Amino acid sequence: MAYSDKVIDHYSNPRNVGQMDKSSDEVGTGLVGAPECGDVMRLQIRVNPETQVIEDAKFKTFGCGSAIASSSLATEWVKGKTISEALTISNTDIVKELALPPVKIHCSVLAEDAIRAAIGDWKKKNHVAEGAEVAVAAH
Amino acid sequence: MNYFEFFSLPLKLHIDVPALEKQFYVLSRKLHPDRFAGKSPVEQEAALAESSLLNDAYRTLKDPIARTQYLLTLEGVQLEEQSKSATDAARATGEQKKQIVPPELLEEVFELNMQLAEMRANKQMGEDEPELRRELMTAKDAFDEKMVQAQEDLEALWTKWDSALEVHDEAAKLSARDGMVVLLNKRSYLRNLVRDVNEALE
Numbered sequence: 642m643a644y645s646d647k648v649i650d651h652y653s654n655p656r657n658v659g660q661m662d663k664s665s666d667e668v669g670t671g672l673v674g675a676p677e678c679g680d681v682m683r684l685q686i687r688v689n690p691e692t693q694v695i696e697d698a699k700f701k702t703f704g705c706g707s708a709i710a711s712s713s714l715a716t717e718w719v720k721g722k723t724i725s726e727a728l729t730i731s732n733t734d735i736v737k738e739l740a741l742p743p744v745k746i747h748c749s750v751l752a753e754d755a756i757r758a759a760i761g762d763w764k765k766k767n768h769v770a771e772g773a774e775v776a777v778a779a780h
Numbered sequence: 781m782n783y784f785e786f787f788s789l790p791l792k793l794h795i796d797v798p799a800l801e802k803q804f805y806v807l808s809r810k811l812h813p814d815r816f817a818g819k820s821p822v823e824q825e826a827a828l829a830e831s832s833l834l835n836d837a838y839r840t841l842k843d844p845i846a847r848t849q850y851l852l853t854l855e856g857v858q859l860e861e862q863s864k865s866a867t868d869a870a871r872a873t874g875e876q877k878k879q880i881v882p883p884e885l886l887e888e889v890f891e892l893n894m895q896l897a898e899m900r901a902n903k904q905m906g907e908d909e910p911e912l913r914r915e916l917m918t919a920k921d922a923f924d925e926k927m928v929q930a931q932e933d934l935e936a937l938w939t940k941w942d943s944a945l946e947v948h949d950e951a952a953k954l955s956a957r958d959g960m961v962v963l964l965n966k967r968s969y970l971r972n973l974v975r976d977v978n979e980a981l982e
Contacts, residue, residue: 672886673879676965679972681890703893731871732864750864754877757867761876 644706645740651710656717659699661685669763671755675747680704682712684755686719686727688763695719695727700755707745711735711752724760782854783837791945793851793938797842804838845967848934848960851941855957881965889969895919896973900980916981923974930967937963 644652660683661668667687674681680703687697698716702709714735719727735741735749764770784791787803809815811831816824840846870877899919902912937959944952 672883672890674881674886674889674969676881676968679889679969679976681886681893681969683890701890703890703897728871728874732867746864750867753867753871754879757870757877758879 644710647714647739648706648710648741651713651739652706655700655709655713657697657699657713657720658701660701661687661697661699666690666766667763669759669761669766671758671760671762673751673754673758675704675708675751678704678708678747680708680748680751682708682751682755684712684715684752684759686724686759686763688724688767690767693723693725695722695724705745705748707739707741707748708751710739711741711748712755714738715752715756719756724763727756728760730756781833783840783850784854786833786837787841789841791851791854792942793848794935794942795841795847800838800842804834807834844931844934845964848938848964852957852960852964855953857957857961880961882962885962885966885969889973892923892973896976896980903980913981916977920974920977920981923970923977927967927970927974930963930970934960934963934967 661670663670663685665687667690669686669688671684672681682700682702682704684700685698686695688694689696698719700712700716702712715730718730718734730753732746732749732753735752736746739749741749787800789795789800808831811827811834813824813827813831816827819827840850866877869875896919899912899916937956941953941956941960944950944956
């Protein structure tokens with residue numbers, strides 16, 4: 642199967658690969674996986690507690706090129722966003738940006754799940770209610 | 781009609797496979813196209829459809845994993861890998877999506893993948909080949925053992941399911957069902973890891 646140029650770019654030059662301190666209160670960790678293809682994806686965010694802006698993001702993914710590209714793109718996109726802005730990123734946005742074929746849509750879904758799981762983890766650590774509106778002016 | 785009903789079997793997971801095979805051959809002969817050569821097109825058509833159902837049912841039920849997956853779908857479990865609709869719903873409602881893979885399993889698979897990546901990197905450096913080979917062999921043995929263990933665990937859950945079915949214990953059925961989902965996911969991951977280790981060993 643032919644990968645798009647953007648997938649190849651993210652795959653051969655992934656952004657923000659790495660790890661953050663899971664135990665830090667400022668860090669949210671999302672670990673998600675798709676058993677059938679054997680993919681596992683870990684996405685971490687560091688959130689500024691004052692502004693709720695995601696100041697840094699890291700990922701490590703074991704999986705196909707599309708899974709790696711989707712998570713690499715996800716870290717690029719969440720950086721600089723508030724957590725409520727980041728929660729609006731959808732798998733469809735990722736599919737469009739990377740021109741993923743239908744059989745690879747689940748990779749984009751996994752990346753969105755990873756973002757949501759990381760934010761969920763951060764909210765839990767900081768006792769922010771699920772679905773609660775964030776008291777920061779929208780940009 | 782589901783595959784279990786087709787063979788007049790209860791919805792149990794422990795199956796007498798030789799008996800199933802015998803029944804399959806008897807029915808196959810009964811439905812063989814030669815026996816319908818002189819019959820009407822409608823009867824021929826019906827025999828063909830029956831025969832195709834027979835083949836699907838037999839293929840599914842004789843295989844332990846396919847049989848388990850089939851029963852789980854009958855029990856309303858969606859085994860699709862990454863449900864897009866559930867993610868879209870989570871975004872719309874702000875609720876957390878329920879992940880099908882438990883976090884402990886993901887942690888374990890993640891760690892195993894880290895080790896495998898390290899081994900591959902070492903291999904690329906071409907250093908200390910014999911020692912690396914040994915490490916890979918050890919990893920392979922460990923994964924093979926986990927696969928065997930997963931099979932045993934699965935059969936234990938079959939037993940739990942079968943007895944819960946007999947006494948109509950819905951709670952026990954549910955717990956066996958959910959256990960099987962976790963186990964099948966684990967097995968999928970293991971199978972992929974075993975494949976990766978084998979590739980690295982080649």
